Each structure stands twice: as structure tokens, then as C-alpha cells.
Amino acid sequence: MIRAIIGGAVAAALLSGPVQAAAARPSSSLAWVVNPTDTGCRVDLELVARSGAVTPVSLISDGQIVSLRFFKDDLPTRAFLPIRIDKARFSNLMLRGEDGAGELVLSEETEAAMKRGGTLGVAWLTEEPLTVSLAGSEQGLADLKTCGAQTASRHRERLAADQAARDRAEAEARAKALNDAQLAAVQAQTAAAEAQRRQVEETAERQRRAEAAAQERAYAEARQRAYEEEQRRRAAYAPQRPYYDDEEDDRWAPPPRPAWPPPRAYNPY
Numbered sequence: 304m305i306r307a308i309i310g311g312a313v314a315a316a317l318l319s320g321p322v323q324a325a326a327a328r329p330s331s332s333l334a335w336v337v338n339p340t341d342t343g344c345r346v347d348l349e350l351v352a353r354s355g356a357v358t359p360v361s362l363i364s365d366g367q368i369v370s371l372r373f374f375k376d377d378l379p380t381r382a383f384l385p386i387r388i389d390k391a392r393f394s395n396l397m398l399r400g401e402d403g404a405g406e407l408v409l410s411e412e413t414e415a416a417m418k419r420g421g422t423l424g425v426a427w428l429t430e431e432p433l434t435v436s437l438a439g440s441e442q443g444l445a446d447l448k449t450c451g452a453q454t455a456s457r458h459r460e461r462l463a464a465d466q467a468a469r470d471r472a473e474a475e476a477r478a479k480a481l482n483d484a485q486l487a488a489v490q491a492q493t494a495a496a497e498a499q500r501r502q503v504e505e506t507a508e509r510q511r512r513a514e515a516a517a518q519e520r521a522y523a524e525a526r527q528r529a530y531e532e533e534q535r536r537r538a539a540y541a542p543q544r545p546y547y548d549d550e551e552d553d554r555w556a557p558p559p560r561p562a563w564p565p566p567r568a569y570n571p572y
Contacts, residue, residue, distance in 0.1 A: 342365060344451040345361045345363040365454075371395075387426070395409055396408050419441070420437045
């Protein structure tokens with residue numbers, strides 16, 4: 304009888320130990336509060352060690368996948384790391400982000416186990432094993448994915464709108480640059496044509512002046528030759544007058560010009 308009582312007491316103590324230990328572990332009051340981000344939504348969790356040290360992590364989702372986000376020094380670019388849900392091991396792919404944070408992408412199997420599980424354990428994040436209660440995880444994960452899907456959709460719409468605006472701006476800039484280039488080409492062609500026209504006109508004007516000067520010289524030379532020829536002709540056909548040293552021969556003098564009107568005849572009567 305005593306043995307039975309003692310055995311029952313020991314069994315009760317052993318059964319109540321985990322319950323009391325779980326009750327003694329602190330839990331976050333914001334365990335499943337879903338917060339929107341720029342690209343999705345997140346739930347902040349606090350993993351607790353046996354010493355009472357708290358390590359914050361986040362569950363994030365874009366509506367398609369759920370990831371456990373954490374910070375740890377010297378993370379590899381990628382790794383395959385395990386977590387435990389109710390002591391069952393689930394391994395998932397870990398990727399290091401640009402900011403150095405790690406993102407453990409949860410598989411569908413891990414996500415389903417978290418919805419049904421009671422405790423999440425991580426042994427490799429700190430020197431001590433860490434745990435957190437998964438109470439309310441089924442509804443919390445559903446809300447997280449719904450919020451992530453809506454937020455990610457709005458984010459994609461914003462990205463599409465921004466990209467469309469950039470595309471329009473780039474198209475307008477290209478069109479303006481093309482118009483400016485075409486206008487510059489037309490102006491350059493017009494300037495070149497105007498310069499060529501002026502050059503042709505100047506060349507024609509110089510040619511006209513040169514031709515006019517040549518014609519004037521030719522005309523002057525012709526007149527000079529005609530004058531000289533006339534002088535030679537006159538000299539050749541003119542009668543030669545004898546030359547006297549002391550006086551001129553009146554025979555070669557031209558007759559006197561008649562006076563006009565003629566003088567009246569003298570009539571004494």
C-alpha cells in the first residue's frame with residue numbers, strides 16, 4: 304500500500320514537472336501579433352534559454368513561404384539547418400541575406416508541424432538550446448500568410464507602378480533625345496546648306512567680278528589697239544608736208560575760215 308502511494312506520488316511529480324517547467328518559462332505577450340512590412344508580414348518571437356537569456360527571432364512571410372529570420376555572426380552563404388518541433392527534427396535551407404541576417408526557409412512539412420506543435424526548439428543559434436511556445440501557432444501562421452500575401456501583392460503593384468513610371472520617363476527621355484538629335488541634325492544640315500549657298504554665291508560673285516574685269520580689260524585693250532591702228536593708218540595715208548627750217552610753207556596751211564555773217568561791201572556813195 305505504501306509502495307503504491309509512493310509510486311503514485313512519484314509518477315504525479317514526474318508528470319507535473321514538464322507542466323510546471325513550461326509554466327515557469329517566460330513567454331512573449333506579442334507571440335503572434337502580425338506586423339506588416341514593406342514586402343510582407345512578420346511575427347516577432349522570443350526564444351528563451353534555460354538560463355533565462357532571450358534571443359529575438361521573427362517569422363516572416365510573403366504569402367507563399369514562411370521563413371524564420373535571425374541574426375548570428377559568421378553565417379555561411381547557405382546551409383541546411385535543423386529545428387525541433389516537440390522534439391521532432393525538421394531540417395530546412397538557410398540563406399544569408401545582404402544585411403548578414405539568416406533566413407531559414409520552412410518547408411511545408413515544417414510549417415504543418417508548427418501548426419500542430421507545442422514547442423519550437425533551436426540548438427545552434429546560441430551556446431544554449433532555445434525554445435518558444437507554439438501556442439496559437441495554427442491561427443497565427445494562417446494570419447501571417449494572409450497578411451504577407453496582401454502586403455506582398457501591394458508591394459508588387461508599387462514596384463510595377465514604379466517600373467512603369469521609370470519606363471515612361473526613360474521612353475520620354477529617349478524620345479526627347481531623339482527629337483533633339485533630329486533637330487540638331489536638321490539645324491546642322493540647314494547651316495551647312497546655308498554655308499554652301501553663301502560659298503556658291505561668293506564664288507559666283509568673284510567669278511562675275513573677274514569676268515567683268517577681264518571684259519573691261521579686253522575692251523580697253525581693244526580700244527587701245529584700235530586707236531593705235533587708227534593712228535598708224537592715218538600716219539600711213541596722210542600727205543607728207545615738206546619741212547622748212549626757217550618758215551612754214553603756206554601751201555599746206557589750211558584755208559581761212561569764212562567770217563559769218565560776211566562783211567558788207569563798202570559803198571562810198
